[in-house]
Amino acid sequence: MNLEPQLRPYPTRRALLKTAATASLTVPLLAACVTSGAKEKTTQQTGEKTAGNPLGVKADAPLEVVVFKGGYGDDYAIKAEAQYTQRYPEAKVDHKGLQKVGEAMQPRFVAGDPPDVVDNTGAGRLDIATLVGAGQVGDLADLLDAPALDVPGKKVRDTLLPGVVDDGTFGGATVALNFTYTVWGLWYSKPFFAEKGWTYPATWTEMLSLCAAIKKTGVAPWTYQGKYPEYINDPLLSMAAKTGGKDLIKAVDNLQPGAWKQDALVQAATAFAELAGKGYIMSGSEALSHTEAQAAWCQKKAAFIPCGSWLESEQKGVAPAGFDMVMGVVPAFAASDAVQAASSESFLVPSRAKNAAGGKEYLRILFSKASATAFAQANSTLPAVAGATDGLTLSSGLGSVRDAVTAAGDNTFTYRFRTWYAPLAKAVDDATGELVNKRISPADWSTRIQKAADALAKDATVTKYTR
Amino acid sequence: MRHGRWRFLLGALAPALVLHVVFVLSPYAQAFYLSLTDWTGVAGEAHFVGAGNYARLGGDSLFLDAVRNNAVMLAVVPFATIALGLGLAALLRTRRGSAGYQIVYFFPQLLSLVVIGVLWSFVYNPNTGLLNSGLRAAGLGPLARSWLAEPDFALAAVMAVLVWSSVGFYVVLFRAAIEGIPRELYEAALIDGAGGWTTFRRLTLPLVRETVQVAFVYLGIAALDGFAVVQVMTVGPGGPDGATEVIGLSLYRNAFSYGRFGYASAMGVALFFATLTLAVLALRSGRRERLELA
Numbered sequence: 125m126n127l128e129p130q131l132r133p134y135p136t137r138r139a140l141l142k143t144a145a146t147a148s149l150t151v152p153l154l155a156a157c158v159t160s161g162a163k164e165k166t167t168q169q170t171g172e173k174t175a176g177n178p179l180g181v182k183a184d185a186p187l188e189v190v191v192f193k194g195g196y197g198d199d200y201a202i203k204a205e206a207q208y209t210q211r212y213p214e215a216k217v218d219h220k221g222l223q224k225v226g227e228a229m230q231p232r233f234v235a236g237d238p239p240d241v242v243d244n245t246g247a248g249r250l251d252i253a254t255l256v257g258a259g260q261v262g263d264l265a266d267l268l269d270a271p272a273l274d275v276p277g278k279k280v281r282d283t284l285l286p287g288v289v290d291d292g293t294f295g296g297a298t299v300a301l302n303f304t305y306t307v308w309g310l311w312y313s314k315p316f317f318a319e320k321g322w323t324y325p326a327t328w329t330e331m332l333s334l335c336a337a338i339k340k341t342g343v344a345p346w347t348y349q350g351k352y353p354e355y356i357n358d359p360l361l362s363m364a365a366k367t368g369g370k371d372l373i374k375a376v377d378n379l380q381p382g383a384w385k386q387d388a389l390v391q392a393a394t395a396f397a398e399l400a401g402k403g404y405i406m407s408g409s410e411a412l413s414h415t416e417a418q419a420a421w422c423q424k425k426a427a428f429i430p431c432g433s434w435l436e437s438e439q440k441g442v443a444p445a446g447f448d449m450v451m452g453v454v455p456a457f458a459a460s461d462a463v464q465a466a467s468s469e470s471f472l473v474p475s476r477a478k479n480a481a482g483g484k485e486y487l488r489i490l491f492s493k494a495s496a497t498a499f500a501q502a503n504s505t506l507p508a509v510a511g512a513t514d515g516l517t518l519s520s521g522l523g524s525v526r527d528a529v530t531a532a533g534d535n536t537f538t539y540r541f542r543t544w545y546a547p548l549a550k551a552v553d554d555a556t557g558e559l560v561n562k563r564i565s566p567a568d569w570s571t572r573i574q575k576a577a578d579a580l581a582k583d584a585t586v587t588k589y590t591r
Numbered sequence: 592m593r594h595g596r597w598r599f600l601l602g603a604l605a606p607a608l609v610l611h612v613v614f615v616l617s618p619y620a621q622a623f624y625l626s627l628t629d630w631t632g633v634a635g636e637a638h639f640v641g642a643g644n645y646a647r648l649g650g651d652s653l654f655l656d657a658v659r660n661n662a663v664m665l666a667v668v669p670f671a672t673i674a675l676g677l678g679l680a681a682l683l684r685t686r687r688g689s690a691g692y693q694i695v696y697f698f699p700q701l702l703s704l705v706v707i708g709v710l711w712s713f714v715y716n717p718n719t720g721l722l723n724s725g726l727r728a729a730g731l732g733p734l735a736r737s738w739l740a741e742p743d744f745a746l747a748a749v750m751a752v753l754v755w756s757s758v759g760f761y762v763v764l765f766r767a768a769i770e771g772i773p774r775e776l777y778e779a780a781l782i783d784g785a786g787g788w789t790t791f792r793r794l795t796l797p798l799v800r801e802t803v804q805v806a807f808v809y810l811g812i813a814a815l816d817g818f819a820v821v822q823v824m825t826v827g828p829g830g831p832d833g834a835t836e837v838i839g840l841s842l843y844r845n846a847f848s849y850g851r852f853g854y855a856s857a858m859g860v861a862l863f864f865a866t867l868t869l870a871v872l873a874l875r876s877g878r879r880e881r882l883e884l885a
Binding site for chain 1: 629634717737738831833847
């Protein structure tokens with residue numbers, strides 16, 4: 125191997141030019157493949173719309189469902205498929221439970237041959253804003269206005285928790301329905317707090333004095349999943365939203381000039397800089413992965429950890445018996461029940477699906493109360509359907525999440541910029557990581573993010589959304 | 592007879608050629624074409640945007656961070672690996688039981704880069720990791736750091752892993768080259784009174800120069816990549832705040848998270864030319880050296 129370059133003559137200038145010429149001739153030929161997807165309109169298979177069949181499903185049209193088979197498995201989706209077959213016995217249902225939905229679906233979208241329902245979830249899912257921009261997802265308006273399957277007198281739209289329809293709406297059209305409902309807050313162990321005599325703080329001032337008390341006992345007040353700074357972003361942005369209200373969120377999401385310089389945002393950044401500055405964050409957190417930080421928290425090395433409502437199921441087997449974790453809403457300067465909540469596990473019906481009516485009918489079945497209740501029971505996760513957990517005995521964590529949602533009522537909020545503009549989300553995450561590691565000041569934090577937001581607003585190649 | 596031979600040759604070559612065209616040349620060509628479009632990765636069509644994607648590269652601060660980091664890696668990783676590899680290989684020449692050492696040095700080569708990344712992120716864990724625990728046990732507690740979370744150390748920590756993972760292979764490679772040097776030369780050097788260092792500098796090094804040059808090309812290409820280790824190990828990944836961003840990671844993120852396949856292809860094409868230039872330069876400098884030797 126070491127002698128090879130010595131013996132082989134180096135390419136001469138002529139050989140190089142010849143190769144270049146050949147390449148330039150063949151490139152256009154070879155390059156023609158990737159984007160030559162079918163452009164003709166797909167013929168939709170539809171049947172007659174009746175009271176029992178409000179979406180006009182063609183009874184014998186085959187249905188293809190692609191589901192993300194992750195933490196929740198895909199049994200819940202298979203159950204809904206069985207129900208679909210019950211209603212339309214002639215239809216052949218093709219089920220695919222996949223881990224890498226994006227990888228498998230990308231070529232099918234490109235080729236114009238997508239399935240009828242896609243659960244676009246999990247690591248490596250397709251960017252929903254990109255799918256919308258490419259016109260690959262269908263409008264779900266008729267599904268939302270169809271009567272709900274098992275809640276008499278209500279439309280599907282009215283059976284969903286607040287914000288679910290908005291979460292799937294891009295530029296006025298609802299193109300995705302999210303099946304699970306995630307709430308973000310601060311988690312702690314109820315028995316641990318009771319044992320130490322700590323009470324969950326209602327305001328940020330109380331939080332700081334509690335942190336001082338916790339620190340004295342040798343326990344770190346906070347830890348966070350430092351390897352992924354977005355985790356500490358959530359409580360920071362929640363706090364800002366609770367002070368600044370929906371107008372603040374709107375300004376941020378609509379990329380308004382100066383949106384990130386609003387007082388409430390700078391105040392929240394200052395609060396978190398102070399949290400870090402006073403040494404209330406467990407040292408080393410900044411380099412821990414989510415599993416490492418959450419494990420340290422379960423070992424009671426830290427009192428609080430910010431996370432979404434999936435934490436309880438994620439820590440199954442890690443949290444010791446009797447840990448009984450609960451979620452509290454992020455305290456702001458004034459006490460408030462408002463909570464950051466958004467739906468995820470997003471189901472969509474591709475615009476070029478052959479059996480779009482069937483796809484929507486499938487979602488009507490999946491989003492029925494009975495199906496959602498079964499899901500909640502099996503996965504201890506809040507589904508996006510209102511009242512799905514009524515009458516169930518819930519674990520400590522899920523119970524606290526449901527209580528937070530009930531207490532908040534219409535006071536739930538969510539930022540949309542993360543799904544609309546992924547590059548801006550990255551800029552915010554990076555800046556917040558620097559902020560809580562005391563490498564930039566709150567003023568620098570807002571200036572930096574504002575600059576990224578302004579650049580995005582000016583970029584004509586990015587599709588913009590407003591709310 | 593001659594006719595039949597041609598048919599046979601053609602039949603033997605065609606399958607390989609077809610595979611090469613379909614799976615190697617065509618993806619390259621498509622990447623070149625896509626880099627001139629705004630393809631999103633999910634649309635059935637792409638619009639031609641000319642050199643727009645390339646113009647954007649210059650204003651993308653994260654991409655420039657990536658270029659800077661790859662340049663640092665290019666300046667450090669090949670030299671450190673070759674120095675260590677050559678040093679260890681030269682030491683092995685004179686030591687007993689060297690075969691055993693050689694096998695141990697080769698171990699990292701048997702692990703996939705992802706596994707290496709995961710293992711080393713455990714080593715670098717600021718609270719329970721091997722490195723900080725070792726420092727604390729040795730009374731060097733103040734030197735303990737959040738290795739992967741501090742901008743000043745993160746890239747160095749990544750480069751250390753890259754060097755660690757590749758040095759064993761080059762020890763074996765260099766040792767094979769050193770074995771090829773006639774024993775009489777070393778005996779002559781010994782008689783002339785040359786010490787270990789002089790022997791290495793005046794005898795071993797010039798005679799394995801060709802191998803070192805090839806090693807440099809391979810390591811240079813590895814240093815321009817670094818994607819797997821960075822993706823698995825670092826904060827963000829690519830952080831903190833771009834401190835360990837590499838071109839491959841920027842490319843991946845733009846393609847698969849942001850749905851900008853056209854722009855990502857432009858990065859890929861830029862990386863392709865950087866790698867090509869590096870390889871040509873390294874081999875050309877090799878040619879000049881050889882002419883001088885001759």
